[in-house]
Amino acid sequence: GENVEQHPSTLSVQEGDSAVIKCTYSDSASNYFPWYKQELGKRPQLIIDIRSNVGEKKDQRIAVTLNKTAKHFSLHITETQPEDSAVYFCAASPNTNAGKSTFGDGTTLTVKP
Amino acid sequence: EPEVTQTPSHQVTQMGQEVILRCVPISNHLYFYWYRQILGQKVEFLVSFYNNEISEKSEIFDDQFSVERPDGSNFTLKIRSTKLEDSAMYFCASGAGISSYEQYFGPGTRLTVT
Numbered sequence: 001g002e003n004v005e006q007h008p009s010t011l012s013v014q015e016g017d018s019a020v021i022k023c024t025y026s027d028s029a030s031n032y033f034p035w036y037k038q039e040l041g042k043r044p045q046l047i048i049d050i051r052s053n054v055g056e057k058k059d060q061r062i063a064v065t066l067n068k069t070a071k072h073f074s075l076h077i078t079e080t081q082p083e084d085s086a087v088y089f090c091a092a093s094p095n096t097n098a099g100k101s102t103f104g105d106g107t108t109l110t111v112k113p
Numbered sequence: 114e115p116e117v118t119q120t121p122s123h124q125v126t127q128m129g130q131e132v133i134l135r136c137v138p139i140s141n142h143l144y145f146y147w148y149r150q151i152l153g154q155k156v157e158f159l160v161s162f163y164n165n166e167i168s169e170k171s172e173i174f175d176d177q178f179s180v181e182r183p184d185g186s187n188f189t190l191k192i193r194s195t196k197l198e199d200s201a202m203y204f205c206a207s208g209a210g211i212s213s214y215e216q217y218f219g220p221g222t223r224l225t226v227t
Contacts, residue, residue, distance in 0.1 A: 032214045036156075043204060043218040044156060051214075089156060097144045097210045098168030103156045 002027040004092050006104025014112050019080050021107045023090035024072040030102075031095035033066060033073045038087045038106075047088075048075070052095070080111045115139045117219035119205050125225045126195055134190045134222045136205030144208040145188045146216060147180065149173065151201045159203075162188065163210075195226045 003026040013019050023033075031052040036044035050057045050064045050073065057064050061080075066073040077084055090104040118137045126132050138145050147159040160170040162180055179191045188207075192199055202223050206216040 034215070036218075043220050045218070046215055049215065091156075093214065097208055097214055098161045098163050100158045100161070100169050100171060101146075101216070102158065105155045 002030055002092055002100070002102040004090060004102045004104045006090050006107060008107060009105065010108045010110070012110045012112065013080055015080060015082060017080055019075075019077045019084070019109055019111075021075045021088055021090070021109070022072060023074070023092075023104050024070075025092040025102075026071065027092070027094075028071070029094050030092040032093040033064070034091050034093070034101075035062075035064060035075050036089045036091065036103075038089065040086075044089060077109075080109075082111050082113050085109055085111045117205055117207055117217050119203075119219040119222050121222060122220065123223045123225070125227065128197060128226055129194050132192050132195055132224065134192075134203050134205075134224070136188045136190075136207075136219055137186050138188055138205065138207030139209075139217060140186070141209065142207035142217075143210040144168075144216075145180075145182070146206040146208070147190045148204040148206065148218075149201045150204065150221075156204070159190070192224075195224075197226050200224055200226045 006023045034049035037047045038044045061078045063076040087106045091101045093101040120135045145162040150156045159174045161168040177193045202221045204221045205219040208216045
């Protein structure tokens with residue numbers, strides 16, 4: 001089955017700096033890669049996603065890149081703010097709505113003011 | 114904006130008891146999911162449901178688990194005989210399908226098995 005590895009497990013940055021979180025996956029059948037932000041005690045919320053036919057996607061301060069050959073994808077947050085502090089999860093899913101999503105272990109991002 | 118809702122927010126039960134966790138997905142969504150998150154750990158897929166049947170399930174989703182969509186709005190997860198290790202946050206999610214893979218998570222039910 002699919003195996004998703006996520007690094008680093010914790011990341012601390014100064015406000016205004018950039019943060020990068022990386023994930024690798026094992027199953028070449030995976031084609032959909034969402035990123036979720038989870039604040040303490042809250043639900044995971046989708047912040048950005050990318051499909052395998054695209055190499056990069058950007059939404060304001062957040063971007064995701066995908067290297068399908070190398071089976072890795074990354075989340076980039078620029079101009080970080082204290083409210084970006086949360087746990088971030090990557091996930092990999094097959095190209096079907098009904099398929100199993102496999103999550104990474106999560107990265108705890110702390111943005112220091 | 115429509116949201117997935119879940120009840121109860123917290124359920125305490127004794128080992129061996131049956132529990133039913135309830136979810137109301139977003140009304141026009143076609144795909145439904147249950148996930149589990151043990152405290153401090155990652156989110157784990159349990160099951161996906163479409164067209165009134167299970168589409169896929171993980172190895173966690175054994176014979177003790179079942180799902181049902183008893184009417185047009187509710188989606189339930191039943192655990193027949195709870196174990197201590199079933200203690201976790203259970204999230205329901207729904208997705209519209211139709212060229213979108215986005216899943217929208219509910220607020221979760223914290224299940225504590227004593």
